[in-house]
Amino acid sequence: MNVIGAVKAYITKMVEESEPGMKILVMDKETTSVVSMVFSQSEIQQKEVFLLERIDLGSKNFNSGLRYLKCLVFLRPTQQNIDLLSKELRNPRYGAYYIYFSNIVAKADVKVLAENDEQEVVKEVRELYMDYLAVNPHLFSLGLPTCMSNWKSYSLQRTVQGLIAVLLSLKKCPIIRFQKRSRECHELAQRVEELVNKESTLFAFSQSNQPLLLILDRRCDPVTPLLNQWTYQAMVHELLTINNNRVNLSKVKGISKDLAEVVLSAEQDPFYAKNIFLNFGEIGQNIKELMEHFQSKAKSHQKVESIADMKAFVETYPQFKKLSGNVAKHVTVVGELSSMLSEYELLDVSEVEQEITSQTDHSSHLQSVRKLLNVANNKKLRDIDAVKLVILYGLKYQSHSNNDIVGLKKLLMKRNIPEHLIASIPSVLKYSSHYTQQNDNVVDAVKITKRFFKGLNGVDNVYTQHKPVIHEILEDLLKGRIKEDVYPRLNNLSNQLNNRPQDVIVFMIGGVTYEESLTIHAFNKNYPGTNFVLGGTTIHNSKSFLEEVNDTVRIKL
Structure with a gap:
C-alpha cells in the first residue's frame, strides 16, 4: 500500500490519457494541494500542461483564441464546484473538457453538468479517488x-x-x-x-x-503530540512547521528571498528522502557529506578550459544548480534547527519530557520541572515548552496525592506566560480525562519503560524513550x-x-x-x-x- 504511488498514478492517468497536445489544468484549492504534494509544477508542465488555474479564483484567460486548447478539470465534487463548472460550461473558453472528480460524484450533479453543456464540449467525466493529501x-x-x-x-x-x-x-x-x-x-x-x-x-x-x-x-x-522530536521530518514540523510539504523560513534572520519558503518532499528531494526518519545527530554528518559532494562538483565546474569543458558544463549546469539549491535549503533548515536547540535549551527540556512519559518517579520529576521553570535558572525556556512540561506532569500525576499542578502554574505566571497558554493545562486534562480515568492498556500513554544510557548519542535513546x-x-x-x-x-x-x-x-x-x-x-x-x-x-x-x-x-x- 502506497498512497503517494496511488495519487501519482491517478494524476499521470489524468494528464496523459486525454488526447495529446497542450492542456490547461483547472483545479480548486483542495485539489491543487493534492497535486502539489506529489508533483512539482515543472513536472506537471513536462506532461504538456502549460497552465494551471484555480476555478474558485476566476480566470485571467478570456481570449477566445484559446479554444484550440484542451482543458483538464480536477475538482472535489462539492456543490460550489458543480455551480462554478456549470457556469464555465455555459460559456466555454476551451475546445474540449475532460472532467475528473476526486471522489464519488452524484448522478444528479452529472446531469446538471450535461444540461449546461449545450455546446457539447465535455468529452469525459470520470472519478479518480484522490480526495486526500x-x-x-x-x-x-x-x-x-x-x-x-x-x-x-x-x-x-x-x-x-x-x-x-x-x-x-x-x-x-x-x-x-x-x-x-x-x-x-x-x-x-x-x-x-x-x-x-x-x-x-x-x-x-x-x-x-x-x-x-x-x-x-x-x-x-494526548502525550505524543506534546513532545519535542528528534527525527528530521518530525523535528522540522515541531520547530518550524510543515504545511503541505512547505516550510516558511521568512522569519529566519538574514534569510535570502530564494529560501523564504522551501519545499521538503521526499519525492523530489533525494537528501530529504534519505534523512527523513534519521535522528538529528546523523543528519549533521550527512549534511557535511552533502556539502563536500557539492564542493567537489563546484571545483570541477571552475575548470572550463576548452570547448569540451564548456559543453560539459552547459549540459550539467541544471543538475548543478539543483544540487546547489538543495544544499542551501538543507544547510539553512538544519542550521535553524541547531540554533533553536541551543537558544531554547531543548535538549534539557526534551530529557525531562521523556523522563516523565517513560518512568514513574514523582518527586524527581516534580523537582526537574520546577528547576526548568525557575526564571533565575532558565530564562531561555520558550513559553510553549514551559506549559507542555506542566501538562505532561499533570497527565502523569494528576491523581497523585502530592501532585503540585497549582504550584507549577504559579511558576508559569511568574514567567509572565500568556493566560491562553496556561489555560491549555486544564483543557488538555479535561480533553483526555474520559480516557485516562479508565484502566485498559490501550490508553496508558505513560507506561514505564527501562531507561537507556545517556549521552549525546542519546538522540537514539534518552531523547526517544517514549513510544x-x-x-x-x-x-x-x-x-x-x-x-x-x-x-x-x-x-x-x-x-x-x-x-x-x-x-x-x-x-x-x-x-x-x-x-x-x-x-x-x-x-x-x-x-x-x-x-x-x-x-x-x-x-x-x-x-x-x-x-x-x-x-x-x-x-x-
Whole structure:
C-alpha cells in the first residue's frame, strides 16, 4: 500500500490519457494541494500542461483564441464546484473538457453538468479517488486542523469522503474496527460502512486476505503530540512547521528571498528522502557529506578550459544548480534547527519530557520541572515548552496525592506566560480525562519503560524513550491480542477476526503526528508480511494540537 504511488498514478492517468497536445489544468484549492504534494509544477508542465488555474479564483484567460486548447478539470465534487463548472460550461473558453472528480460524484450533479453543456464540449467525466493529501508513502492527511468542534456539521462528512477515497485508491474493502469509547469513532465507522455497502460495485475487489481499517481517537494519546522530536521530518514540523510539504523560513534572520519558503518532499528531494526518519545527530554528518559532494562538483565546474569543458558544463549546469539549491535549503533548515536547540535549551527540556512519559518517579520529576521553570535558572525556556512540561506532569500525576499542578502554574505566571497558554493545562486534562480515568492498556500513554544510557548519542535513546500508544495497539494486533470489547468491529466477518491482516489502515480522528508516522515506518520495515498505512484528520505539532484541544474543550465540554 502506497498512497503517494496511488495519487501519482491517478494524476499521470489524468494528464496523459486525454488526447495529446497542450492542456490547461483547472483545479480548486483542495485539489491543487493534492497535486502539489506529489508533483512539482515543472513536472506537471513536462506532461504538456502549460497552465494551471484555480476555478474558485476566476480566470485571467478570456481570449477566445484559446479554444484550440484542451482543458483538464480536477475538482472535489462539492456543490460550489458543480455551480462554478456549470457556469464555465455555459460559456466555454476551451475546445474540449475532460472532467475528473476526486471522489464519488452524484448522478444528479452529472446531469446538471450535461444540461449546461449545450455546446457539447465535455468529452469525459470520470472519478479518480484522490480526495486526500498523500504525505509519505504510508501517511495521509485530510487537512482538517480542528475537526471536533464542527464534527457533526462538516468534519464527519469530509472525513468519510477522505477515507472512502483512500480505500478506493488502494483498492481495499476492509473489516472496520473502532475505538469503542469514542462516539466519534463509532459514528465514522458506521458512515464508512454504509457508504461501502451503498457503493458495493466500486468495492468489489479481489482480496485474498481481508484488510483492516482501525479507527482511533486522538484523545487516547494526548502525550505524543506534546513532545519535542528528534527525527528530521518530525523535528522540522515541531520547530518550524510543515504545511503541505512547505516550510516558511521568512522569519529566519538574514534569510535570502530564494529560501523564504522551501519545499521538503521526499519525492523530489533525494537528501530529504534519505534523512527523513534519521535522528538529528546523523543528519549533521550527512549534511557535511552533502556539502563536500557539492564542493567537489563546484571545483570541477571552475575548470572550463576548452570547448569540451564548456559543453560539459552547459549540459550539467541544471543538475548543478539543483544540487546547489538543495544544499542551501538543507544547510539553512538544519542550521535553524541547531540554533533553536541551543537558544531554547531543548535538549534539557526534551530529557525531562521523556523522563516523565517513560518512568514513574514523582518527586524527581516534580523537582526537574520546577528547576526548568525557575526564571533565575532558565530564562531561555520558550513559553510553549514551559506549559507542555506542566501538562505532561499533570497527565502523569494528576491523581497523585502530592501532585503540585497549582504550584507549577504559579511558576508559569511568574514567567509572565500568556493566560491562553496556561489555560491549555486544564483543557488538555479535561480533553483526555474520559480516557485516562479508565484502566485498559490501550490508553496508558505513560507506561514505564527501562531507561537507556545517556549521552549525546542519546538522540537514539534518552531523547526517544517514549513510544506512542499506537505502537502498543499494533503490537497487540499482530499478536492477535487486540480486544473485541475495546475495538469492536462492524462487519459480520467472524472467520476473519483472528487472522493476522496483511493490510492495515489506521486512521486517527483528531490528527496524527510524525512520531506516529515513524512508528508505522518501523512496523513496515520490521514486519515485511504486513503493510501499514496511517492517516489522520491533520498532522499535528504541539502548537496545532493545543489549538485543537482548546477548540474542542471550548465547544464540547
